Amino acid sequence: MTESIVDGVAPSVAAPGAASPRKVFWATWFGWMLDGFDSSMYGYILVSALSELLPASGIEPSKANIGIYGGLLFSIFMLGWACSMVWGWAADRYGRVRIMCWTVLVYSLFTALCGLATGIVMFALFRFVAGFGIGGEWAAGTPLLQESVPENTRVRLAGWLHTATPTGLFLAAAVTLAIGSTLGWRGMFLLGILPALLIAYLRSNIPEPSHSAQREQPSVSALFAGDQARTTWAAALMMACIIFGLWSSNFWAPTVIATKLVAAGATPAHAQEMGAVAGLITNVGTLIGCLLVPSLTTWLGSRRRTAVLFFIGGLISVVVCYEVAIEWLDNLTLFMVLLPVLGFFTNGVFGLFTIWLPEMFPSALRGTGSGFAFSMGRVLGAAGPSLIGALAARTGSFPLAISMLSLIYVIGLPLIKLAPETAGKPLAK
16 A cells, blocks of 8 residues: 555654654553553442542432433543643644643642542542643644654554553553452542653653754644645544544443443442453453554555544444443343454544544644644533433433434544545655
8 A cells, every 4th residue: 555655665763863763652652551541440430439429519329310420520521631732732832742741740640639539529620630631641642752753663653552542441440450449449549640650751761853843833823724724623523523432432331331230239349340341341442453553544545444444333333232232132241242342443443543633734733733633522522421421311221322322423424534635645744
């Protein structure tokens, strides 16, 4: 394919004075892995946390209230992500590495503070700021990697970068299974301070990429002028669809399993453990998807065709997992067997956008443009968890509500045509 031709002629070594591609990849990878751990922990300890925080705030911890407030709190977290678009602008203006360090500090500190919350309002505030920090790491870290590695390895490493997220989810599930019952939900959140240790390594080992040095800083309005405006809005709306789809499906798998097991007479501790197992199973598919995305884009020869594959696969996998396996057949075993397919399509698709999104913007606007697209996508996608909670409370069925909202992938298909095809082209300067 054309992309492999580009790979074959590109320089294979880093620029003089730059950090090795291996160091840059692992530095950004570990940052993503740790924020994947922080953001996914919530799904595993949701029931335990709200069972304590809701009564402390004068609210009954009923199944319906846990669903409603659980979705609302996650939407607040995602809105914090959405507000993080300012980090992308800052990364373009002040440097990728410096801003990435600040994002790590913010999300690790406020994730830990969640473990000290005494009520639902305080908890929501801390989750909002933690989301603000986590969202900013994408806007700084992705351009840092893409601009710091040789062209012949850029696509492969950018696609593999998203393997950090399922690895973080694996770690969160494993820690929940191993010591979650011992630490409790507060102790689990306090572990969120650990990513702050990455800051010292970033500051001492990773220089700014040459792409981002000594360049004129254009106005943010350039994102919305001429042909770039179409690209910016297409990117943001595609991100909204996949974020909405992901957090309206994968996020609820542990909750669906836990509520069904508790209703069948299982203890809350056993239900929480099985929810963590579901997370591990789902992330097997996500990890495979992320590893295969670079090869899929090369084989198909098109970013657009790869996106169509994942959007259609996302729709089908959500409906089969939730509506067929749970709602129609009431078969929890089949549901868990199908979870890797769900993870492959609904979360593996982010490996594609780790490659594609930064390619849509010139270097001087790469952090700002990528950050805006991802953040605006979160603004629109943030409605997903709240809608699921509200629909589930009205219909009495999480699986039915989740299946209904999977139509977001159908809405996203026409948007793919509006985005530029960048396969086979080097990263814009």
